[in-house]
Amino acid sequence: MANAVLRAGGMALASAVAIAVAFAAVPAMAQAADTKKAPAAAAPAAKTAAAKPQSAWVKLCEKAPVASKGPDGKEVKTEKSLCLTHHERLDGNTGMVLVSAAIRTVEGSDKKSLMVMVPLGMAIPPGIRAAVYTKDQWAAASKGDKIDEKALKPIELRYALCHPAGCTAETEATPEILDQMSKGGGLMILAMNAAAQPIGFPVPLEGYNEAAAGPPVDNKKYAEARSQLMAQIRQRQQQMADKWKADEMKNLPLDAPGAPPTTQAPATTGSTKKK
Numbered sequence: 001m002a003n004a005v006l007r008a009g010g011m012a013l014a015s016a017v018a019i020a021v022a023f024a025a026v027p028a029m030a031q032a033a034d035t036k037k038a039p040a041a042a043a044p045a046a047k048t049a050a051a052k053p054q055s056a057w058v059k060l061c062e063k064a065p066v067a068s069k070g071p072d073g074k075e076v077k078t079e080k081s082l083c084l085t086h087h088e089r090l091d092g093n094t095g096m097v098l099v100s101a102a103i104r105t106v107e108g109s110d111k112k113s114l115m116v117m118v119p120l121g122m123a124i125p126p127g128i129r130a131a132v133y134t135k136d137q138w139a140a141a142s143k144g145d146k147i148d149e150k151a152l153k154p155i156e157l158r159y160a161l162c163h164p165a166g167c168t169a170e171t172e173a174t175p176e177i178l179d180q181m182s183k184g185g186g187l188m189i190l191a192m193n194a195a196a197q198p199i200g201f202p203v204p205l206e207g208y209n210e211a212a213a214g215p216p217v218d219n220k221k222y223a224e225a226r227s228q229l230m231a232q233i234r235q236r237q238q239q240m241a242d243k244w245k246a247d248e249m250k251n252l253p254l255d256a257p258g259a260p261p262t263t264q265a266p267a268t269t270g271s272t273k274k275k
Contacts, residue, residue, distance in 0.1 A: 057087045057211035060222065064106075080107040084115070085212045087203055093240070095233040097165055099201035101187055103173050103212065112173040116157055116189055117166045118201060123192040128157040128169040130189045132177070138185025138204070153180070182209055 061083040070076040088100035097117060104113040116128055131152040133141060141147055155177060157169035181187065189201040 056089075057085060057205075057207040058222070059211050059214060059216045060084045060086055060219070061216035062219070082106050083216060085208065087208070088117075089201075089203070090229075092233065093236060095230055099189060099203060100166075101189070101203045103178070103181075104170075112178065113170050114155070114157065114173040114177060115168055115170045117168045118189065118191045118199075119166050120162065120164075121194055122167060122199070123194055123196065124159050124167070126192045127159060128189060128191050130155040130157060130187055132180035132184040132205075133186045133188060134183070135185035141186075141188075181205055182212075 061081055063079045064082040065077060066080050067075055067077050083105045084102040085105075086100065086102040089098045090096065091098055096119065098119065100117040102115045104115055114130075116130065118128065122128075131154055133147070133152070137147050137151070153176075155171060157171045159167050159169045161168045184205050186205050187203040189203060190198050191201065193199050
């Protein structure tokens with residue numbers, strides 16, 4: 001019971017920050033980013049890692065309700081601190097989350113969880129596979145060099161929750177995984193889309209150690225930065241819509257309803273006689 005509530009609390013926090021961005025990296029995260037289809041398990045990692053997405057790891061904490069049974073068998077409700085050391089990558093034009101990853105910790109529990117969120121439209125049964133790249137492997141992948149798959153230690157994650165922002169998968173963040181992340185260069189996430197094609201989602205680990213070891217960010221400032229970023233994205237969307245509308249109006253025939261007026265003088269026909 002307690003584990004289920006903790007999982008729900010973790011997902012709630014993950015959903016709450018699913019379209020947020022670290023306030024220290026708002027300008028960087030506002031840039032557009034794309035994910036690329038991966039034809040194979042190793043090659044796509046190199047191609048997608050070459051995009052070099054900006055790092056924006058941040059620690060977010062809040063109090064979450066936890067229900068457990070007391071000595072008398074009755075349900076006891078308490079509040080515990082739940083934290084996510086979190087990174088996400090947004091599409092700068094739409095605000096859509098392209099990928100997010102987080103380490104979840106719960107007050108009073110030694111176990112930690114690795115949580116990953118990918119966009120909707122992925123095949124659920126295969127789950128998600130991930131691998132931590134060493135700094136050398138990440139640097140090589142960034143150059144487009146092939147990575148030896150046998151040198152990677154795959155991490156299996158199972159989908160746990162889908163919501164409008166995407167689908168979240170998780171697994172236990174073992175001491176081995178945490179050690180790899182603390183020393184690694186990046187986390188490569190692979191998911192299968194509806195067409196059974198693997199999609200690579202790169203997550204750089206630069207800044208992870210500082211965020212994990214440091215204090216949580218101020219939630220109020222974080223929310224303010226999120227609002228500012230989303231306002232910028234909405235403004236960009238409006239500008240794009242206005243430009244599209246203007247381009248469409250220019251292409252309309254002159255006699256079409258709604259066509260813009262023209263200042264060109266009408267052509268004259270016939271000859272002009274002198275009086």
